Amino acid sequence: MNHFIVTCHGWSASNWTAHSLNLNANILCTHSARNILADDKELQSNKNLKEYINQLQKGYSQRQGRSLDTIYAEIEALGNAQNYGSVHVLRMRDLPVISEKYGDSARSFKVVNIVRNPVDLVWSGYGQFKDLFRYDINELHWTTGKVIRQALEFVNYIGKKYNIYIGDFENLAFIGACAILESLKLDLMAYPKVDAIKNINFSGTFQMEDITSNKLKYKEFLNSLGLSSSSNEDYLDDVFKTGVVNKHKHDSKRLSAFERFNEFLPWQKEVFLHFFNFHDLKKSYESFGYNFDYLKL
Known part of the structure; x- marks a missing residue:
């Protein structure tokens, strides 16, 4: 069983990424502070955010208040898969805090951070x-x-x-x-701390602009998460047919x-x-x- 964490700040195509990962039958992926299954392109729409605002706010307050094992037990309970992961459930800055509070995780995780032009x-x-x-x-x-x-x-x-x-x-x-932008700085400051956490294998940083537009970069991203066996061409074609997911900007x-x-x-x-x-x-x-x-x- 493979476990992965995709950290990123919001507004970095996290919903697209989580939805794309979840399109693969071998991958079960959640998204956002709600830690909810990423099976809906409209997961982060204003309609859904308004409807589930209490869950979202509770998730914000709990981001550093649960162990990785607790978070991933919730994910595993959502269904059967070879690979369990999350996108934007956690940020880089959360991982050292959780490690210090709760100690080493029983699970091992591959971790990738996604960034976007500020x-x-x-x-x-x-x-x-x-x-x-x-x-x-x-x-x-x-x-x-x-x-x-x-x-x-x-x-x-x-x-x-x-x-x-x-x-x-x-x-x-x-x-x-x-x-x-202060939050981006906090994530940058967490890099050396994340490298030192037991059972965390930090596998690199990817530009959002690359993985959402370049099939080879997306495949490299998958490989970094231990998902190389899931990156067949039919799946990749499905991902890049998805189009825009959850656009926040007003133009x-x-x-x-x-x-x-x-x-x-x-x-x-x-x-x-x-x-x-x-x-x-x-x-x-x-x-x-x-x-x-x-x-x-």
């Missing part, structure tokens, strides 16, 4: 927050608290400089999405990160750059293969 991640988060803040006041409270804790004086300055109301709904949604433009950043309003560029630089993401994300030469005011 420019596109923020734009996707901005789109989701414009929806989510309307009905998830827990997320509104939590994210606004991050903004206040990290950069209250800075955002007050932005409000004055650009004559905008930082508390206006759309403005706060964008600023909040930028403040979430349909297919832009590069460079083009997306250049469409930001001047104040949005300054806010993004503040949080991106404050959390010192450039060097680490360049090591993952991203280029940020265009990030200028």
Whole structure:
């Protein structure tokens, strides 16, 4: 029996990834803080998020409050498979905390982390927050608290400089999405700690942009999770016929990160750059293969 963990931040095609893995008859895969079977393309739609908001909020609070064995016992109880895994149930930063709290897992896990260009991640988060803040006041409270804790004086300055109301709904949604870049930093800080955890085999970092568009990269991703025997051509064809799953952003433009950043309003560029630089993401994300030469005011 093979167990795997795909860690990632939200807004990184996690629903697409979990759904794609679950298309394979040999793989049973769950998704999100709800730890729910990823058999529905609309799993993270606004309709479902609103309907299951209590479960989702409970899952957030329990992410670091259960052992890996407890989480994976729940997954195994969902059905019979050769491979059991999860996507975005856990983030990189959760694994060291769980290990310290609960000790070594009885199961062994292959772990892969998925990353996304922070420019596109923020734009996707901005789109989701414009929806989510309307009905998830827990997320509104939590994210606004991050903004206040990290950069209250800075955002007050932005409000004055650009004559905008930082508390206006759309403005706060964008600023909040930028403040979430702190979470990427926490995941980066967890890398050496994850390597030291017994029964955790960290197998690498993949760009979301690669695995969702390149069949060979997706196959490499599968191999890293110990799923090479499940990567036949019929299955791969099914995955890449799936199309877009759960789009958070509020536009349909297919832009590069460079083009997306250049469409930001001047104040949005300054806010993004503040949080991106404050959390010192450039060097680490360049090591993952991203280029940020265009990030200028």
